[in-house]
Amino acid sequence: MSAYSATEPHGVAPERRAELHRGLITVSIMLATIMQALDTTIANVALPYMQGSLSAAQDQIAWVLTSYIVAAAIATPMTGWLVARFGRKRVFLVAVAGFTVTSMLCGAAMTLSQIVLFRMLQGVFGAALVPLSQAVLLDINPPQKHGSAMAIWGAGIMVGPIMGPTLGGWLTDAYNWRWVFYINLPIGILAFLGILFFVHETERDRKRYFDLFGFAMLSLALGSLQMMLDRGEQKDWFGSTEIVIEAALAAIGLWVFVVHTATTDRPFFHLSAFRDRNFVTGFLLMFISSAVMYATLALLPALLAMLDYPVVTTGLVISPRGIATMLGMILVGKLMGRIDMRLILAVGFSVTAFSLWQMTWYSPDMDWRPIVIAGITQGAGLGFVFVPLSTVAFSTLPSHLRTEGTAIFNLLRNIGGSMGISISETMLDRHIQANHASIGEHVSELNRVMPWADPQHMWSLNSVTGLMQLDQIVNLQASMIAYLDDFMLMTIVCLMALPLVPLLRPVRHKPVESGDTPTAAALD
Numbered sequence: 001m002s003a004y005s006a007t008e009p010h011g012v013a014p015e016r017r018a019e020l021h022r023g024l025i026t027v028s029i030m031l032a033t034i035m036q037a038l039d040t041t042i043a044n045v046a047l048p049y050m051q052g053s054l055s056a057a058q059d060q061i062a063w064v065l066t067s068y069i070v071a072a073a074i075a076t077p078m079t080g081w082l083v084a085r086f087g088r089k090r091v092f093l094v095a096v097a098g099f100t101v102t103s104m105l106c107g108a109a110m111t112l113s114q115i116v117l118f119r120m121l122q123g124v125f126g127a128a129l130v131p132l133s134q135a136v137l138l139d140i141n142p143p144q145k146h147g148s149a150m151a152i153w154g155a156g157i158m159v160g161p162i163m164g165p166t167l168g169g170w171l172t173d174a175y176n177w178r179w180v181f182y183i184n185l186p187i188g189i190l191a192f193l194g195i196l197f198f199v200h201e202t203e204r205d206r207k208r209y210f211d212l213f214g215f216a217m218l219s220l221a222l223g224s225l226q227m228m229l230d231r232g233e234q235k236d237w238f239g240s241t242e243i244v245i246e247a248a249l250a251a252i253g254l255w256v257f258v259v260h261t262a263t264t265d266r267p268f269f270h271l272s273a274f275r276d277r278n279f280v281t282g283f284l285l286m287f288i289s290s291a292v293m294y295a296t297l298a299l300l301p302a303l304l305a306m307l308d309y310p311v312v313t314t315g316l317v318i319s320p321r322g323i324a325t326m327l328g329m330i331l332v333g334k335l336m337g338r339i340d341m342r343l344i345l346a347v348g349f350s351v352t353a354f355s356l357w358q359m360t361w362y363s364p365d366m367d368w369r370p371i372v373i374a375g376i377t378q379g380a381g382l383g384f385v386f387v388p389l390s391t392v393a394f395s396t397l398p399s400h401l402r403t404e405g406t407a408i409f410n411l412l413r414n415i416g417g418s419m420g421i422s423i424s425e426t427m428l429d430r431h432i433q434a435n436h437a438s439i440g441e442h443v444s445e446l447n448r449v450m451p452w453a454d455p456q457h458m459w460s461l462n463s464v465t466g467l468m469q470l471d472q473i474v475n476l477q478a479s480m481i482a483y484l485d486d487f488m489l490m491t492i493v494c495l496m497a498l499p500l501v502p503l504l505r506p507v508r509h510k511p512v513e514s515g516d517t518p519t520a521a522a523l524d
Contacts, residue, residue: 021198022140026152028194029133032096033156035187036129039068039103039122041164046177053177056112066230067116069418071123073222076411077268079128080404081210083135088202088403092132092195098125100188107181130157131406136199138394138402147336150390151329158325158386166319214260214268221253225415229422233429273401273408281503282393283412285345288497289385290413291420292352292490296359296378298421299428303483304371306476307364317368321375328383341388345501348384353494355381359487364480392504424486431485435478443470 043050043064051061082091102122109115133156137149171179228246235243261267273279297318304314332344355378362370390409397405 024194024198025140026137026149028191028198029092029136030152030156031187031191031194032092032099032129033133033153034159035184035191036099036126037157037159038164038167039099039126039181039184042168042171042180043068046168046172046180049172049177050115054109054112054115060112062230062234063112063116064119066227067120068123068126069230069414070223070226071120072127073226073411073414074219075124075127076131076407076414077215077218077222079131079407081208081268082128083132083202083403084205084208085210087204088132088136089195089199090201091128092136092199093192095125095128095132096188096192096195099129100184100192103181103184103188107178128407131403131410134390134406134410135403138406139399143395144337146391146395147387148333151333151387154329154383154386154390155326158322158329158382163319163322209266211264211266211268214257214264217253217257217260218268219253221250221257222411222415224250224253226418229418232422233426237426269408270401270404273397273405276397278396278504279393279405279409281500282389283409285385285497285500286389286393286409287412287416288493289349289352289382289389290416291423292356292494293382293420294417295420295424295486295490296356299424299483299486300371303362306479313368317371318375320372321379324376324379325383325386328380329387330383332384332387336388336391340506341392342501342504342506344384344388345392345504346498348381348388349494349497349501351381351384352378353381353491356487356491356494360484360491362480362484362487364476396505424490427489428482428486431482432475432478435481436474439474439478443474 047061047064050056050064054061079091099122102118102125105118106115106122109118134150134153137153138146141149167183168180171177171183224246228243228250231246232243237243238247257268261269261271300318301314304317309317335344355374358370358374358377393409394402394405
């Protein structure tokens with residue numbers, strides 16, 4: 001199937017037009033991708049300021065994040081059906097326009113209920129931006145350039161978790177929290193105009209059936225799962241009735257969806273995509289790498305804050321990680337086609353695991369150097385993972401399943417990130433409590449180490465000040481050990497991904513000849 005539905009005026013074929021405007025199309029869709037990627041994290045640092053401005057409680061203001069995450073999770077699977085029914089360009093334009101308008105409404109919100117509603121709508125419109133941008137990049141580039149295209153796309157995706165908190169903190173400090181949302185206006189306008197003038201429309205299937213029951217069950221599963229992951233730590237997980245209900249709804253919804261999809265004649269998802277070994281293995285590996293990446297990025301700012309790093313310094317110390325990731329992606333984009341992608345992936349996961357092992361040697365007495373060195377190592381490793389995965393997962397997938405495939409791929413990436421953050425933070429809290437109790441057992445006048453460890457005699461079990469000093473030291477040590485335990489767990493998870501890499505099939509491509517379309521399929 002051709003990527004475009006009609007021939008342009010003056011006898012110029014759409015694929016030829018796409019080749020001529022490839023650079024402008026890439027810039028336009030990447031602006032939309034960066035805008036959406038930033039908004040997944042940029043609002044986090046502004047929450048305390050929103051809380052005061054909107055007179056909201058701590059658990060209430062968290063809905064600013066939760067509403068966006070849940071809405072985006074539910075809306076992402078709709079991307080494939082919407083594109084098939086209405087055309088990719090129309091869906092892209094509506095998504096960019098809706099995301100930009102709702103961003104402005106979030107910035108202008110005067111009450112908590114307003115901003116939660118607008119964030120929910122922002123998540124609905126933003127859900128399609130990332131999978132659509134990935135699908136367009138794959139379609140306008142020949143298979144030989146998919147690696148370079150995915151390097152550009154991956155760099156845009158990485159902007160969100162790496163630059164979002166820093167940019168959000170600067171905008172909030174320099175102006176106010178509303179500019180966290182207003183900044184999307186110029187980006188959204190440029191992206192909309194670029195897509196309007198340079199992206200071509202795809203074929204439409206006006207008779208495409210919408211599996212309402214399948215979508216409802218999948219939405220129930222995804223919405224409940226995201227709610228459980230987002231609120232589990234706050235509600236003490238399965239000690240809370242709410243979390244038990246959400247877990248049950250997620251399990252029931254997923255089970256019914258799987259059974260319904262396997263038995264109905266017209267399912268919500270094409271099952272043929274799941275028969276592609278590269279696609280299935282690729283999104284499993286992406287799930288693992290996303291869990292590790294997002295968990296690390298969630299833990300590091302809190303760790304540095306505990307070590308008394310200012311916000312600005314934290315951003316400067318973490319930023320080399322993002323630079324290394326982007327450089328790694330660019331290098332891999334050049335290596336793709338020359339080196340077996342499975343070898344690149346194995347090296348990427350191994351380097352990432354090594355960097356996490358380096359982080360298990362952190363201590364309260366270290367300076368900034370170990371943080372930067374481990375960050376650069378990990379960033380390079382993730383760059384070697386992200387691009388090959390984004391390429392090989394779609395290398396053998398038919399072009400007509402590409403949009404639907406990118407939606408599933410990005411959905412699993414987001415769920416992996418949510419699960420990684422939830423598990424790591426839950427383990428962190430529980431290990432801090434256990435470590436505090438374990439260390440506290442040795443705080444006694446009978447411990448002969450006490451006088452030696454406290455030469456200035458600031459610690460005392462007989463005064464409030466002395467007990468506070470002791471508790472502060474015990475808390476610091478207990479917390480640091482808990483962080484190191486989390487980093488060790490992520491090291492093991494990274495190593496567990498290595499046995500999956502050989503399951504990927506090697507890919508070779510046909511030489512591009514005159515008249516070939518940019519969407520020529522990769523060959524097994």
